Amino acid sequence: MLDFPKWKIWTIAATLLAGLIFAMPNFVPASAWPEPLPQGQLNLGLDLRGGSHLMLEATADDVLKARLEALEETVRTELRIAEGGAIAFTDLSQGRDRVSLTVTNAADLDRALSVLRRVSTPVGGITGTRETEVSNNGPRITLQATQAGVALAVDSAMAQAVEVIRRRIDELGTREPNIIRQGTNRIVVQVPGLQDPDALKSLIGKTAKLEFKLVDVDADPALVAEGRAPPGSQILPSIEGGTVVVKRRAIITGDQLIDSQVSTNENGQPAVSFRFDSTGGRRFAQATQANVGRPFAIILDNTVISAPSINEPILGGSGIISGSYTVATANELAILLRSGKLPVELKVVEERTVGPDLGADSIRAGAIASVLATIFVAVFMIITYGRFGVYSVVALIANGVLVMAIMSGLGATLTLPGIAGFVLTVGAAVDANVLINERIREELRRGRAVVGAVETGYREASRTIFDANVTNVIAAAIMFAFGSGPVKGFAVVLTIGIITSVFTAVTITRLMVAGWLRSRPKSLVL
Structure with a gap:
């Protein structure tokens, strides 16, 4: 019980110091925190930080x-x-x-x-x-x-749509969006920190179906003016105004696209460069070789965005889309093309913005609840177990620091249910110390010596503590696997809190108790 090798003491101290370093960016202004040290902070969820909420529906x-x-x-x-x-x-x-x-x-x-x-x-x-x-x-x-x-088609389309939307939002650099299916044909999108739902709708609401089709140069202008296209052709609107008659059959589609980036055209204006895979590059080369001198249309979501002429075969499997783009609109188009096309059009059936003021109120309420829970538990432990209660409170504070440090290091998101999970871990953390202390009391009543009672109490109670917490972690893992965003947030905090509480409640308190027992107390009142 009293044998704590120096390497173990240094390991525990290093763990607590690392936890403190990783947790500090959440309390210290960025300007006052040294650059070489970890800079990660807790990501706040939609209910705490505010942001945009959309519900999309496909028919x-x-x-x-x-x-x-x-x-x-x-x-x-x-x-x-x-x-x-x-x-x-x-x-x-x-x-x-x-x-x-x-x-x-x-x-x-x-x-x-x-x-x-x-x-x-x-x-x-x-x-x-x-x-x-x-x-x-x-x-x-x-x-x-x-x-x-x-x-089957609806289920497949919605599953694919979730992944496309996730890729598009990830390209924005947004952290921890919540994108889940609801029912058979709806998708809920929550993006913390984004206060502009219109920008979000613009990005994820576009189908981004890219096609390359030959322009029908033989179409009768009189029939086109009446809205009648020749057989095998169709009339599409142009982004530059007017209409363009194109062949219905695409010579190549964006399905073969593997990359798109913001670039500049020959005039130095913002444009979007694209690159096909080997199959798409070969088909693009064959199509341009066979149609030199003819115009072809680049079509996005059934709108012609460019209709250049094929001056020479394009053999490299890449090209540039030019137009009246700004850097922002060119970047949006590049993101849309990289993420792939939506398999079906999604309509917005519900939208709302959660303001940061509401999030601040939630944080304040959650912080008050956490502090009060910690104070009440600390007072109870100190009154009930005296010195050992003080050790439990120290371990409880260390547990809170480690939970925050791990979540900051992993870039996890804290939600309002996550705060509830943290408050729950406060009780779970001291529960282990209650088991240990009560077992020590039992051993003392049986007449054991102080050191023997403490050693037996820690050894026997630790088995129960580990068994109980394993079942709690399993329950939290199931909630994470099958729950939605708020439930997952609760499960993450609960899991981390349970794991760290075992370390703090057993190992750290045992170290403090061992240090005190080295003074060889003759009696112990507990």
């Missing part, structure tokens, strides 16, 4: 439309590369929930049906349930989306 119709567009392109590709030779077809079109086409040669009908049935994959591996049902009426083939297929 099943929008998801189905995106799914049908992808299906149409898949049908076109599969029939072109079908085994036994390309299958000719006409009148490929979309309906409300279906894609249909007409096979030109009746002899190819069975082969076309076989190819298109392979396109329709089973839903969740369930035999007989497919994403689309393939049927025909003579040479006319229809691929109709099933209810199970639509549900």
Whole structure:
């Protein structure tokens, strides 16, 4: 009990000193804190710091439309590369929930049906349930989306949308955003510290669907003026005003994009450079080689942002998008392209801004609750256990410092539920000392000597303390794994507090008790 090697004492002291150093930036102004030392501070959540809250919603119709567009392109590709030779077809079109086409040669009908049935994959591996049902009426083939297929498409689109939104917000340098799905077709986005929900909506609300299409130079201007595009073409608005007629089929899309950065054009104006992967670079090179002298359109979310001419083949797999950009708008476009396109359009159904004043009130209330809880617990421990109660209070303060230090070092976010978790750890921390002290009392009543009673009390109570705290950590881990943002914040603080409380309540108090017992007290009143 009294044997504390010097290396162990120095290790404990170094741990407490490191905790103090990592926690101090939360109390000392940045200008007064030396630069070489750790600078990390607690990140405050939306309820403490203020920020923006958005609820986004996708409709099943929008998801189905995106799914049908992808299906149409898949049908076109599969029939072109079908085994036994390309299958000719006409009148490929979309309906409300279906894609249909007409096979030109009746002899190819069975082969076309076989190819298109392979396109329709089973839903969740369930035999007989497919994403689309393939049927025909003579040479006319229809691929109709099933209810199970639509549900799967919605689930997949929302999961992908969460990741795209997360990448976009992370690119802003925002720390600890809370992005979670709610229900089947909603996403809640909370960004602490961002007081401009319009800027947030502008960034995450854009689909960012990038396409490169050839301009239809043969379109009849008179028909275009009437809003009628030639077959195989479409009329799109231009960011510079007016409209542009482009081919419906994209020569390449942003799916093959691997990087985009803010740069400058030949005139020194802000622009966005982009780079394709090997497959995209090869397709881009082939398309520009075959269309030298023709204009092509760069399209973002069905709006033409540039329509330059192909003066020479672009073989490097990269290029520059120029326009009337500022550095800020060019950076926003670069972020959108890097993060990838949203699989479906998301509409804002709820938005609000949490002001910093409300956050300050929450911090003040939480701080008061924490201080009062610590004071009441400290008074109780000192009155009940005397000197050993004082040791428990010292360990309790050390525990609070270590919790703050670890959270600051990890860059964890403190929320209002997190403050509640901290208050709970105050009780959990002294609970270990109550077990130890009561066990020492029991051993003294049995007639053990002072040193023997203290040693037995720590040894026997430590087993119970470790077992109890392991179950608490398991419960906190489950809350973190399955809970939403506020619950996760509570679980993080609780887990860290439980782990540090075992160290402070057992090891640090034992060190202080051992130091006192070296004076060989003849009796102990506890």
